[in-house]
Amino acid sequence: MNPEAATHSIDRRDEIRHLHDGEPAPAANADDGGAGDDDAPLVELQDVVLRFGKKTVLDGVSLAVYPGERLIVLGGSGSGKSTTLRLIMGILQPTAGRVFFCGHEISALGRRELNVLRARIGMVYQYSALISSLTVRDNLALPMEELSDQKPEEIDRIIDEKLAMVNMGNVKSAMPAELSGGMKKRIGLARALVLDPELILFDEPSAGLDPVTSSIVDELIINLTEQTQTTSIVVTHEMDSAFRIGTRMVMLYEGKIIADGPPEEFRHSSNPVVTQFVEGRTEGPILDSTRHHDPKPEQPATTTAGR
Numbered sequence: 001m002n003p004e005a006a007t008h009s010i011d012r013r014d015e016i017r018h019l020h021d022g023e024p025a026p027a028a029n030a031d032d033g034g035a036g037d038d039d040a041p042l043v044e045l046q047d048v049v050l051r052f053g054k055k056t057v058l059d060g061v062s063l064a065v066y067p068g069e070r071l072i073v074l075g076g077s078g079s080g081k082s083t084t085l086r087l088i089m090g091i092l093q094p095t096a097g098r099v100f101f102c103g104h105e106i107s108a109l110g111r112r113e114l115n116v117l118r119a120r121i122g123m124v125y126q127y128s129a130l131i132s133s134l135t136v137r138d139n140l141a142l143p144m145e146e147l148s149d150q151k152p153e154e155i156d157r158i159i160d161e162k163l164a165m166v167n168m169g170n171v172k173s174a175m176p177a178e179l180s181g182g183m184k185k186r187i188g189l190a191r192a193l194v195l196d197p198e199l200i201l202f203d204e205p206s207a208g209l210d211p212v213t214s215s216i217v218d219e220l221i222i223n224l225t226e227q228t229q230t231t232s233i234v235v236t237h238e239m240d241s242a243f244r245i246g247t248r249m250v251m252l253y254e255g256k257i258i259a260d261g262p263p264e265e266f267r268h269s270s271n272p273v274v275t276q277f278v279e280g281r282t283e284g285p286i287l288d289s290t291r292h293h294d295p296k297p298e299q300p301a302t303t304t305a306g307r
């Protein structure tokens, strides 16, 4: 990380501290993950329940994510993976329980404080979510214009730096529609990096990519997070990616975390739900809601060419 970027992130930490002057230390082992604080979780969910109407998506989820981890969140469609990321970003509020980032309770913050904290979290969305009417340059400038007070020259310097990090130095003036899926994904990654976040959230980073591009993106995720010493949470249901990227895995099933541990444990799990998911088998305890539409279920969706 360059010295200027480090200064910015310290400024932001100071701002957060000021916002919370005089408050008692939050339960989740306060402070901002600075030096000498390596045991404190960067993110913590405590007994989180989330309901949409009558539907319970998360039913008592507790999870602590530590600095330097690349945590994979596994789970079937609709198991609450994206919802979990939205809770961490403060976009959603838990129905019960608490969510902390750097010891600050996300759901207890006002809008301004939340924005300060959000500036320290990068998000890479499924399908990139670039704004189609803006050039690559302007897409990357947006988070800085909204969440920082960088000067235009500085913004352009940072954009060049981040685009170089994802090997996309020459597309600044391109429109998103001119880019391939893999290129858009890289731009999405560069955009997540512009504020030098401490945490990056990835929502299905391989979605819609061919296997080769997907591996390249996986490598990029590993290299960038190691290079910038950023913690990351990666939602995916692609097991190849999960095993490549993860330093730790959790699996969501029926609103709960049913497994949590190093990737090796997931390969040799004794939990039939985990094994079914990891091996992509159709037979097992996981109910396939699409099954009754397809009388002859085959291999998992990622391997069915089927046309």
Ligand SMILES: Nc1ncnc2c1ncn2[C@@H]1O[C@H](COP(=O)(O)OP(=O)(O)O)[C@@H](O)[C@H]1O
Pocket: 052, 057, 075, 076, 077, 078, 079, 080, 081, 082, 083, 084
């Ligand atoms: N804003 C919302 N309103 C109502 N239901 C929602 C909303 N967001 C997500 N859900 C439901 O919550 C469940 C979990 O969604 P999500 O977290 O997106 O799943 P996934 O694990 O596929 O990312 C799904 O059943 C989804 O339909």
Ligand SMILES: [Mg+2]
Pocket: 081, 082, 083, 203
């Ligand atoms: Mg999702």
